[in-house]
Amino acid sequence: MATHALRPAAPTYSRGRLYEWLTTTDHKKIGIMYVINSFVFFLIGGILALVVRTELAQPGLQFLSDESVYNQIFTMHATLMIFMFVIPMLAGLGNYAVPLMIGAPDMAFPRINALSLWMLPLAGILLVASFFTGGSAAAGWTSYPPLSLDGPLKSPGTGQDLWIVGLILIGTSSILGGINFLVTIFKMRAPGMTLFRMPIMVWTVLVTSVLVVMATPVITSALVMLFIDRNYGGRFFDPFGGGSAVLYQNIFWFYSHPAVYVMILPAMGVISEVLPVFSRKPLFGFKAFIFATAGIGALGFSVWAHHMFTTGSVFLPFFSLMTFLIAVPTGVKMFNWVFTLFRGQLTFSTPLIFAIGFLTMFLIGGINGAFSASVPVDFALHDTYWVVAHIHYVLFGGSVFGIFAGLYYWFPKMSGRMLDEGLGKIQFVLMFIGFNLTFFPMQMLGLAGMPRRIADYAADAGWNDWNMAATIGGFLIAASILPFIWNVFVSLRNGKIAGDDPWEGNTLEWATSSPPPPYNFDHLPEIRSERPVFDARHGRGAH
Amino acid sequence: MSADSHALAPADHSPISGLAHDIRGGISNPILGMLLFIASEIMFFAGLFAAYFSTRANFVDANGVKEWPPSEFADILNPFSLILVATVILILSSVTLQMALWAIRRDDRTGFLRNMAFTFILGITFLLLQAYDYSLLFQEGLTMGSGPFGTTYFTLTGFHGAHVFGGVIMLGVVLYRGMSGQFSSRHHDAVEAASLYWHFVDVVWIVLFTILYFL
Amino acid sequence: MSPNPRKRPAPEALIAGLVVVILAALVIAVFLTGWGSSLYPPDAVTQQGRDVRGLYDIVFAFGLAIFILVEGLIVWSVLRYRRRPTDSDLPTQTHGNNIAEVIWTVIPTAIVLFLFVISWQTLNKVDAVSARPDIRIHAIAGQFQWQFEYLDQDGKKVATQLTPAYDTATGAGGMAVPVGRSVQVTLDSPDVIHAFYVPRFLFKRDVVPGQTNTFEFTVDASEAGQVFRGQCAELCGTGHRLMLFSVIALSPTAYDAWLNALIEKSNATPAPLPSGTVLNVTAEGIKFDTTTLDVPADSPFAIAFTNKDPAGVTHDIDIRDSNGTVVANEDTINGGTTTNYTINPLPAGTYTFFCSIHSNMTGTLTVK
Ligand code: HEA
Ligand code: HEA
Ligand code: CUA
């Protein structure tokens, strides 16, 4: 198909490949660099998690000399995983896929797009550098004051300040990215691509972008106030200086709950592309799916205080009800996915396997969350390993499985070559077993009363076996990453040539060459439904 | 948003459509971008205002008295002072900016440049007045560290000031580009976007002024 | 749903159905045989805790049912509908089904509304506090130690328990409460946020500085004589994991005796300073005012210890030898109080004196 690339009238002198990548404003290259950058921080965050698991394998402080180090490690683990891995990774996949899927030549603001990208490694370096400035932030990824304020036994070091600055940078990058996505989606769709013919992936990015634009500035304000309190004698959050400790929590979670949907919706978008393609059926209940996505986004703004049920200063019934209600639109999606598989013709390529992994694991995480929506039950479960299990079942079992589904799905488009299916399946099996071995026992630990964020526990508390299991599982997950890295390296050189449309895809990115030329298309198929490439392949009658 | 009706007719389609300039009519890309940016800025200030109201509601001074502003700073916050002048200047600058915008829409470049220059100068004057006002407050002993009142006062006005500063830079760029003749009635998205932003900053100030000095 | 194009029942359908049934049976068996008990919280020991447990059981039953249903559907679809080499035609292109979608919107809505209502009812019971509880305790959580002030009916302090954790060897320490009586706990913190958490109560409540939280519980009469593990559940800094405490359930008479002993101990005047070496040590701002102490070998000495930190911040001075064996283990004192520690003779050598609560507070004790 579109092999004839349209080149801008640029000067013809040649620059190095590296220079070209570093200065590019092409959304595809930017998307790929987002992905690479995020993956590097996934590895760093994963290694920090392994440190945590090694320390917790047995009772006693064996591995880390000092528990202040432990607190730094899990704080940075979560910070990197959330802010430097999942959020930018999904933004990267969106960056790559959205303009292609709506038939646009690029993002609306290509240079701002490059700016969003380059703020990320800078922020990441600030965060990681804090380990070498006398210790990183150590107050948890939530960094509640007064613990995160300046003072003895609190957070006197520069690490916490670097953390604040890093997060503000990442937030700004997200906001600019969100605006860019929204303008792109609203203004740059190809002819015929009406809102209700947009792929679900685009819809999820749209809702995510609304969340980012509306919620991220709010955490920026919380971080700014924290910074002022720490450095300029401010009194926002100091309960002994006229401030309020719970105020920060309200502002923080006003952002951070919507942020968990920022971390899951695009992953849901990915699997909503993958499931139909590999079952050769349309997505079941396409419109319902769109309304459910919007519903999750809207409800997401009214549940933040479910993280604060035990503070004794929020109105419990309201937040409990809203939190319960969010299970409904999510359930609609769940059933729509399952009924997309139902009566299909399933081809078990790696993307589909990871998508099914998402379904099975996110279900557990979601039900876990619904337990916490019940306030009295949350009194028992809050701040125990139950919550750690929930976090990882939704974030790893959901977002990360979705991300791998997306990487396997679009790798042929990005590189022109297929990833090896065998290695992909090895990765999945290892990861799936390791994942459940790590995080399923954490539910038991939480119920048995093990609090989170402790560097050590009593040997007679009855937590030893589950902790050992979780540690072994953690290393299994790490082992599963190695075949993936190997797969990427090998396939980039020797992988099977993909062709334009290796999966018999539905959406427009499969109508151009792999990799697509600059500005993406020089010919677009007619868009008469949400599956234009399907229509072109099978004719309208098949729809 | 009824973007559907703007869907491009096939004939208009070129591979780089929308990249340089939107050709579909309706709201243009930079302006939509600016509106969304302003939405995010509103949320940022909403966070600060929420903190302000929460702090204010919880405030009791060392003697257990619930009074806001605290008695020792009560006289400082006289709205009928320098700050009123600054407020008038900022509102005026929105007016001149709007006149500049109308002028360029009519292709009246001299009117545009004159009003743009006024706006720019008024913006700078506002900043200078605010700096001077800060120095007065410092003399009176009100600083960031003087209790919740000082913290919220300087955070709110300071961040507003920073936004004015950003706006002034934006106006400067627009003025500069205007002087080199880059704008016309058909091509002045940057002017529209800058004016949206400036009006927004102005509205924030009016809200801020009302809340801090009158409520 | 539109008619299935496959007419003959495929062998996959049989296998898939079988697998799903076996898996579901397995899961259910796990819960019926007690292997699943680790997916339930421990048995509650308070009246309120039993309410929470009852609620948990209902939520869990729904959760499990939904899990089995959806997981079963996934497994079945995956096993049943693989693409066969002969499948060249597309499967029926089902775009949706309004009835099905209404069903799976309405039923979950009904379920969550039901769960919400019973949660709210339980909440009202668990969260209730009475105007005149039988016992009042003011718990103060400071970095990194709990203390429990016993109050009389007017809220006046009668005694303070400065040793929060029960020591099986000595029987000292812990927060004692009478069984069958309502106990009201008020929570305060002088520094950062902590949380009062007793797993067997199925309950926790944050200790938020600048705000006093209150909750109430009644320990079941059958639990008299039991000790329950408690722990701070909100990250509060480097000593977070060490903020342990115990709740001791006593019969009302045993409780009265226990409280009287505590009152006596609280009112006792500090031991007079012995003649001989007396060291003066002050703790302020989570620091000792000195990092080196010198005493003569093999003779008793005393430390006059002043804690100048705010009330709620406790300190002590313990001593360990160069092997790390603790040779003097003294009681903690509250901020704003003083005490005298009398230390037994030590052989010559270099020792470390430290605060058992703040790992950063250490110094060298030279005995020669
Ligand atoms: C991707 C991220 C993600 C996602 C998607 C979710 C989804 C949900 N979360 Fe989670 N959550 C986190 C990330 C996420 N969460 C994180 C990181 C924390 C911890 C933060 C910290 O403290 O560090 C947290 C903590 C957290 C808490 C606080 C726990 C505590 O600290 O005490 C609560 C409480 O209500 C909660 C609830 C929920 C609910 C109800 C959902 C729902 O959206 C889930 C809905 C899905 C389903 C229910 C399954 C599918 C539905 C059906 C099959 C229909 C039928 C179901 C029913 C009728 C129940 N979450
Ligand atoms: C997307 C988010 C995400 C992801 C993917 C993970 C992944 C993992 N997490 Fe994490 N976690 C969080 C988000 C996440 N976590 C959050 C938000 C918290 C709460 C923090 C808080 O309380 O503040 C948390 C907390 C948390 C805790 C609780 C700490 C505590 O409360 O004390 C634990 C404990 O086991 C843990 C473990 C793990 C493990 C074992 C993994 C594994 O999946 C990791 C897998 C391992 C790797 C990915 C390593 C791969 C590396 C290699 C193979 C080496 C190759 C090297 C080269 C090529 C150079 N996590
Ligand atoms: Cu106190 Cu954790």
Ligand SMILES: [Cu+2]
């Ligand atoms: Cu949440």
